[in-house]
Amino acid sequence: MTAASEPVPEALYAALTDSVRRLVDVTIRSQAGVASLAAAKARIDDAADELSREPLADSFGIRPAPDGTSRAWGNVVMGLRNPFAPPLIVHHDADGRVWADVTLGAAYEGPPGHVHGGVCALLLDHILGATAHKPGQPAVTGTLTVRYKAGTPLGPLHAEARIDRVEGRKTFAVGHLATAGSVTVRAHGVFFHPHPVISDTTTP
Amino acid sequence: MTAASEPVPEALYAALTDSVRRLVDVTIRSQAGVASLAAAKARIDDAADELSREPLADSFGIRPAPDGTSRAWGNVVMGLRNPFAPPLIVHHDADGRVWADVTLGAAYEGPPGHVHGGVCALLLDHILGATAHKPGQPAVTGTLTVRYKAGTPLGPLHAEARIDRVEGRKTFAVGHLATAGSVTVRAHGVFFHPHPVISDTTTP
Structure with a gap:
């Protein structure tokens, strides 16, 4: 042993x-x-x-x-x-709201002293997608649109999202990133559950 | 010494x-x-x-x-x-096309064996933004829309973008991520140059 x-x-x-x-x-x-x-x-x-x-x-x-x-x-x-x-610890409230508080340091930098716009998109993709998450059945992104209202300074951030509506397999979600003072980035996106993947070729 | x-x-x-x-x-x-x-x-x-x-x-x-x-x-x-x-080494062709080849490993994972959708957005934000980059004057993102056509497997990837049009301070860019076989993610976005920042208060 x-x-x-x-x-x-x-x-x-x-x-x-x-x-x-x-x-x-x-x-x-x-x-x-x-x-x-x-x-x-x-x-x-x-x-x-x-x-x-x-x-x-x-x-x-x-x-x-x-x-x-x-x-x-x-x-x-x-x-x-x-x-x-970071890691992002995602909370699911009873009312369907999904949120996370996170602190981003030097490793997430884009513009000097600020979070890279693409990292904002990464966090928003994840938190919006989490609204459509079901145990053992993660959602994937169809479309994501991100609108930058202001630069997001490195440091403590709040991310949150909620479901706007569901149409068939599609979940429409909206959300934002915020500092203590204000919303810096807004996003909306469409998420769906892929058809089950047949990973074993011997399965019909 | x-x-x-x-x-x-x-x-x-x-x-x-x-x-x-x-x-x-x-x-x-x-x-x-x-x-x-x-x-x-x-x-x-x-x-x-x-x-x-x-x-x-x-x-x-x-x-x-x-x-x-x-x-x-x-x-x-x-x-x-x-x-x-990764790092992304961004190439600027004479015709205005901007591109990068990159290989993403286990650290960029979202769905099993695949690049996280938000990492695709991160790469596309950066490569689309690079079309609007001027030496010493990086562009920031106004809006970014990302459309996922298929899952992007971990491994070698190609990212590219070009300017669709310029309107005043705004650069409209389009681009995509592709594997050897096909395009997996498309994006379009609006980028602009912030007003000059006076970083030294003694400078007029």
């Missing part, structure tokens, strides 16, 4: 990913000199080597959890194991 | 950032056990500590380069020092 057989606590994956998030931030903001940068790089390469023995052949995908739910831990917006994900 | 005073070669920043990109990828895909994950985390924390002495107070922004050009090295899409950036 090797150590690799011991179940990995979710908290360890979360802590590792948080460490990588911090590393990403300081990789951008570091003013260290050549020797420190080279030393840090060597440690990072060692860590990557340590993690690289027999990795998953592909991306994380959606995997079953022991409790019967599913895990999208590789997801770029909300994945517990994806350092790019 | 400390080592920190020695100018840091651009290639070292690029190599460090590439190392962090690889680390992000294996953080998601690792199947290592508890001991390896803990050992890797310790090395990552050491590396982050090493990089963290006197970091920039804020985000990277746009900084002057010795050759008179400017550097947006923290940019989330194209930044040389941002591990989240």
Whole structure:
């Protein structure tokens, strides 16, 4: 029995990913000199080597959890194991409103000091899509329109969305991003549930 | 004179950032056990500590380069020092077409095996915006509409855009993402140059 057989606590994956998030931030903001940068790089390469023995052949995908739910831990917006994900913790209110509070740092920059417009679109795509989400049946985007009212400063942000209407398989959602003071970006989009995918070619 | 005073070669920043990109990828895909994950985390924390002495107070922004050009090295899409950036290397053809070839791995996942729809929007926002870019005068997004024709598999992708028309300060751009076989996402958007920002209050 090797150590690799011991179940990995979710908290360890979360802590590792948080460490990588911090590393990403300081990789951008570091003013260290050549020797420190080279030393840090060597440690990072060692860590990557340590993690690289027999990795998953592909991306994380959606995997079953022991409790019967599913895990999208590789997801770029909300994945517990994806350092790019802030991560967005999505709340579903009883009245159908979907929202998340998130703080974006230097790694999400576009214009100086501001969130990249495309990152605003990424967050809005995700939060609007979440209005159409059903357990085990994620929605995909048909069309997304994003209107930028003002620059979105790096820092704390609020994202929210609600369903405007449902027509057949299509969910029409609206939402926005806001700072403490005001709405900076509005969006509307159409989301739908794809027909079930037949992933096994022997299935009729 | 400390080592920190020695100018840091651009290639070292690029190599460090590439190392962090690889680390992000294996953080998601690792199947290592508890001991390896803990050992890797310790090395990552050491590396982050090493990089963290006197970091920039804020985000990277746009900084002057010795050759008179400017550097947006923290940019989330194209930044040389941002591990989240693939990075996108944007080409401007003489006929006005703007394009980039990029390969997206596990870190950009939404639906299993596929690029997150919001990441498609992020790339398209950036490449459409690049049609309106002028040296030292980046364009910002007014409106962006993204139409998803098919899922975009993780792997090699082509992004391109062109100007449809210009009306005053507004540039109307169109573009798409494609795999080797076909277009998966189309977009159109309006971009403009903000009024000049007076960043130095002593400047008239």
